[in-house]
Amino acid sequence: MNAEKKVVSTWFILNKGKLTKLEEFDLAAHTNLKKFAEYEAAKVRAYKEEPPHIRLMREHELVDYEPESDRGNMRFYPNGRLVKSLLERFVTEKVVQYGAVEVETPIMYNYDHPALKAYLHRFPARHYTLESDEKEYFLRFSADFGQFLLVKDAQISYRNLPFRFYELTRYSFRKEQSGELVGLKRLRSFTMPDMHTLCPGLEEAKQEFVHQFRLCSETLKEIGIREDSYEMVLRLTKQFYDENTEFVLSFSKIYPRPVLVEMWNFRYAYFDPKFEFNFIDEAGKASSLSTVQIDHENAERYGITYTDASGSEKYPIILHTSPSGAIERVIYALLESAHIQETTGDIPGLPVWLSPAQVRLIPVAGRHVPRSLEVSAALRENGIRSDVDDTDNTVGRRVRRAEEEWVPYVILVGDRELHEDVFNVRIRYDKVQLTMSMGELIKRINAELGGKPRAALSLSERLSKRPKFFK
Numbered sequence: 001m002n003a004e005k006k007v008v009s010t011w012f013i014l015n016k017g018k019l020t021k022l023e024e025f026d027l028a029a030h031t032n033l034k035k036f037a038e039y040e041a042a043k044v045r046a047y048k049e050e051p052p053h054i055r056l057m058r059e060h061e062l063v064d065y066e067p068e069s070d071r072g073n074m075r076f077y078p079n080g081r082l083v084k085s086l087l088e089r090f091v092t093e094k095v096v097q098y099g100a101v102e103v104e105t106p107i108m109y110n111y112d113h114p115a116l117k118a119y120l121h122r123f124p125a126r127h128y129t130l131e132s133d134e135k136e137y138f139l140r141f142s143a144d145f146g147q148f149l150l151v152k153d154a155q156i157s158y159r160n161l162p163f164r165f166y167e168l169t170r171y172s173f174r175k176e177q178s179g180e181l182v183g184l185k186r187l188r189s190f191t192m193p194d195m196h197t198l199c200p201g202l203e204e205a206k207q208e209f210v211h212q213f214r215l216c217s218e219t220l221k222e223i224g225i226r227e228d229s230y231e232m233v234l235r236l237t238k239q240f241y242d243e244n245t246e247f248v249l250s251f252s253k254i255y256p257r258p259v260l261v262e263m264w265n266f267r268y269a270y271f272d273p274k275f276e277f278n279f280i281d282e283a284g285k286a287s288s289l290s291t292v293q294i295d296h297e298n299a300e301r302y303g304i305t306y307t308d309a310s311g312s313e314k315y316p317i318i319l320h321t322s323p324s325g326a327i328e329r330v331i332y333a334l335l336e337s338a339h340i341q342e343t344t345g346d347i348p349g350l351p352v353w354l355s356p357a358q359v360r361l362i363p364v365a366g367r368h369v370p371r372s373l374e375v376s377a378a379l380r381e382n383g384i385r386s387d388v389d390d391t392d393n394t395v396g397r398r399v400r401r402a403e404e405e406w407v408p409y410v411i412l413v414g415d416r417e418l419h420e421d422v423f424n425v426r427i428r429y430d431k432v433q434l435t436m437s438m439g440e441l442i443k444r445i446n447a448e449l450g451g452k453p454r455a456a457l458s459l460s461e462r463l464s465k466r467p468k469f470f471k
Helices: 004-005 029-044 051-060 078-098 113-123 144-152 202-223 239-245 247-251 300-301 328-344 366-379 395-404 415-419 438-449
Strands: 009-014 018-021 064-065 074-076 108-110 131-134 135-139 163-173 189-199 230-237 259-264 271-280 284-294 317-322 357-362 385-388 411-414 420-427 431-439
Touching: 009 029, 009 064, 018 247, 018 385, 029 230, 029 259, 029 271, 029 284, 029 395, 051 064, 051 328, 064 300, 074 078, 078 163, 078 189, 078 202, 078 328, 113 144, 113 300, 144 163, 144 189, 144 300, 189 202, 189 328, 202 271, 230 239, 239 247, 239 259, 239 271, 271 328, 284 328, 300 317, 357 366, 357 395, 366 385, 366 411, 366 415, 395 411, 411 415, 415 420, 420 438, 431 438
Parallel strands: 230 259, 357 385, 357 411
Antiparallel strands: 009 018, 009 259, 064 074, 108 135, 131 135, 163 189, 189 317, 230 271, 271 284, 284 317, 411 420, 420 431
16 A cells, blocks of 8 residues: 555546646536546545435335444345346346356455465455454455466466456455445445456457457446446556557547546556546546456466466466446446436436336226236236236326336226227336337337346235335
8 A cells, every 4th residue: 555655646638549638638528527537636535415326225225224234235125136136147148248257256365375465465454354263364355366366276278368257246345444435336345247357468468458448338338327427537657658658549549538547657556557437426426337457467476377389387467357347336326327317307217127117007996906917917928027006096196106216117007908908108218108009018128128137026016015115
């Protein structure tokens, strides 16, 4: 940490293939980037007021603090667990499709292991320790420890490179400062999709860096996080920039907006460079989502080698990648985005693929409940999460409840629907009501869901049978 305190940063904006000092670049037309630059300069992480996503995560019975746990540990209610598990599955499938192999490693490690201890000393305030069988252990704060120990025992040829291995760490633990712990933005236990890639040299690592940059961009877009809600930062040493100027400037060709650049006077950590996509919330606070880092040190530190074409052992360059960032932080970004939509007159909500209920059926009277359940069953047979509001509330109140719960599609079931396969469907995000057959509705929703992961309802199909998790 002493090295980190000694590093000196110079700030630039990369735009249209040109690097300009931050103070000389006009940020007037780039509101979020201006907020991000100010946040980086101020380094004030604590909030003066509770961020809006905390209200939303409670109102929608997704997540809450666990008062009997260490601060920064959360409890997920059924709908929150559903959203989280869908995100976990989506990111994992995305990374495996990209070419990574999935592994699983322990959450605790020997404190006295030489390579691990050297790594811990660089981040001394981050870890929890515990004793077992008279030995001292620490809880991982990233997947690096287990993945590096695993791969150092593998026999890897240059023919295998680039070799990508991946783990969804449920959980990693970081002893963050209590004043910085807030909702889902910053936690002490979190779920991190973590991929590492072995490359034979820097040139190959730079090519992979660009490919994984695109992977990160695609991942956030497909999750449903809008590009204008986050900003890119590239962090690197002046030496790396001087030796790889064309590579750094080339990001203007693949990223259409200005990029914040932090240039260090020396490399204080194992990586150089790294990029991040940072979500900017209403309070002007930034949170890192996707990231890719080029690691120059850990292959040698852990004894990770590959055999080159001549039969010699060489140390690879390692890329560290999280295509989405922590899953909990993705939910934070989605909820904060919903709040911003709400305050600007847009329709707030989660993407349809993440909505706990995708279709809500509202029977007009008790005699319409069986038909509503029949229609709901047909939807569920086609992989669509549907439920039935059979509570005693008025039709108007039940329609409002569906709106308050951000249900994307709402169908009223009355006498006509008892005998016809045609329904009036309220499509929330389009602000329209359409007359559709069941087949047309299923086709529309399936097209919207595409290849995203599917899951069953997390609660009873009938709202009258559901508990309330908040008193």
